Amino acid sequence: MLVSIIAAFMVIGLIYVTAEGRPDLAYIEGKVRDGLAPIYGAVSGVTGFFRHWVNTIRNYSRLEQENAELLQEIELMKRKLAALQYMEEENARLREELGFYQSNSEPPVAAEIIARSPSNWFDKIIINRGTAHGVEPGAPVVAPAGVVGRIYNVTERTAEVMLIVDDRSAFGAKVLRSGAPVLIEGTGQGNRLRLKPLIKEMDIEIGDEIVTSSMSAVFPDGLPVGKVVDIDRGEYGLMLTAEVVPHADLARVERVYILR
Amino acid sequence: MKRLAIVAAIIAVVILQSTICSIVCWKGLKPDLVTVIVILTGLMNGLVPGCAAGFVGGFIMDYFTGRLLGAGALSKMAVGALGGWIGPKIFGDHLLVPPTAVLVGTWVEQTIYLLLANAFGRGLPVVGSLWTVVLPVGLINVIFALPVHYMLLALARIPSEGGTGEDG
Numbered sequence: 151m152l153v154s155i156i157a158a159f160m161v162i163g164l165i166y167v168t169a170e171g172r173p174d175l176a177y178i179e180g181k182v183r184d185g186l187a188p189i190y191g192a193v194s195g196v197t198g199f200f201r202h203w204v205n206t207i208r209n210y211s212r213l214e215q216e217n218a219e220l221l222q223e224i225e226l227m228k229r230k231l232a233a234l235q236y237m238e239e240e241n242a243r244l245r246e247e248l249g250f251y252q253s254n255s256e257p258p259v260a261a262e263i264i265a266r267s268p269s270n271w272f273d274k275i276i277i278n279r280g281t282a283h284g285v286e287p288g289a290p291v292v293a294p295a296g297v298v299g300r301i302y303n304v305t306e307r308t309a310e311v312m313l314i315v316d317d318r319s320a321f322g323a324k325v326l327r328s329g330a331p332v333l334i335e336g337t338g339q340g341n342r343l344r345l346k347p348l349i350k351e352m353d354i355e356i357g358d359e360i361v362t363s364s365m366s367a368v369f370p371d372g373l374p375v376g377k378v379v380d381i382d383r384g385e386y387g388l389m390l391t392a393e394v395v396p397h398a399d400l401a402r403v404e405r406v407y408i409l410r
Numbered sequence: 411m412k413r414l415a416i417v418a419a420i421i422a423v424v425i426l427q428s429t430i431c432s433i434v435c436w437k438g439l440k441p442d443l444v445t446v447i448v449i450l451t452g453l454m455n456g457l458v459p460g461c462a463a464g465f466v467g468g469f470i471m472d473y474f475t476g477r478l479l480g481a482g483a484l485s486k487m488a489v490g491a492l493g494g495w496i497g498p499k500i501f502g503d504h505l506l507v508p509p510t511a512v513l514v515g516t517w518v519e520q521t522i523y524l525l526l527a528n529a530f531g532r533g534l535p536v537v538g539s540l541w542t543v544v545l546p547v548g549l550i551n552v553i554f555a556l557p558v559h560y561m562l563l564a565l566a567r568i569p570s571e572g573g574t575g576e577d578g
Binding site for chain 1: 424425426427428429430431434435438439440442444471474475476477478479480481482483484520523524526527530531532533534535538539542543547
């Protein structure tokens with residue numbers, strides 16, 4: 151009986167201590183995760199291979215039409231890229247003249263997602279890059295569509311990413327149209343973010359694009375976050391909150407980039 | 411030997427849940443195969459094995475999840491015990507018993523976990539989560555009830571140390 155009571159208290163204590171997660175892993179835990187990484191990678195690789203071919207067969211006719219459209223789009227993009235390159239050169243020249251230094255000088259690290267949380271309650275992703283590849287805790291993680299999260303803990307060959315939808319995640323952002331500063335919080339429930347205004351007079355509409363702001367301690371300025379899909383102005387319009395759907399499909403994203 | 415086989419099966423399904431099941435999921439939800447194993451182990455082997463499988467399975471799952479270490483162990487232990495307690499009363503050879511037990515057991519387990527998570531400050535919406543997570547996960551788990559049931563029957567034929575395959 152006494153042993154059961156002590157065991158129960160120990161378990162409750164353990165739940166309490168680990169409720170917020172564990173940013174620091176013990177040496178042995180890191181080794182276990184590194185050891186499991188090839189297994190995760192192999193299983194994910196086989197699954198990804200089959201999924202790719204099933205999707206290809208299923209979507210063949212659509213892909214053919216999409217291909218033709220994309221070829222046209224590439225031509226358009228080439229022209230836009232040329233214009234952008236010109237602007238980038240001009241921007242660099244002006245920055246130099248003003249004495250600014252160029253941020254993000256180091257190239258991002260590409261990583262593949264090898265595992266996710268086995269639980270339906272808390273989502274996370276494990277990537278196949280770690281300290282051996284220059285990945286550090288806190289580094290921002292992005293996908294081509296938008297921000298994904300930040301590095302939570304890291305081992306030699308893997309890293310755990312805290313997703314932006316995680317209930318512990320919060321970062322500064324802004325409404326692209328109006329420039330109004332906002333706070334973006336994870337809801338911990340599905341593919342949704344919660345937006346809270348940081349100023350009294352908030353100019354926001356459904357469909358507004360949200361991007362990261364220079365106020366964020368986590369992400370560099372101007373990265374796409376998501377789109378506003380619902381606004382709740384609260385009683386008397388005093389407590390505005392909005393729902394944002396992330397641009398990055400966090401449930402399906404397979405490859406991410408770690409910014410340094 | 412049999413116990414080791416069950417622990418190995420639990421670790422294997424946790425890896426499956428972290429990889430294949432996370433990619434091939436339904437509305438972002440994946441099956442909770444550990445709970446299926448725990449409920450059926452309790453049902454087939456009794457209260458103590460159900461409890462033990464629940465605690466070990468839940469703890470392994472919690473470890474891989476990385477948060478609230480012990481919450482899953484408690485919720486799965488409770489549902490393993492429930493399966494073990496109710497098993498001798500209802501268990502027969504009827505094909506509907508494992509799926510029904512898995513459906514009800516998963517709902518109970520997921521609800522206990524939700525309440526425990528909130529008790530430790532997670533702030534998950536209770537009513538919303540019942541509809542969006544607890545109920546659908548129960549339905550998903552039912553699909554795996556019979557395959558896991560037959561897998562456990564095959565494991566039961568593995569001889570235990572110093573005994574036959576029929577003992578616990």
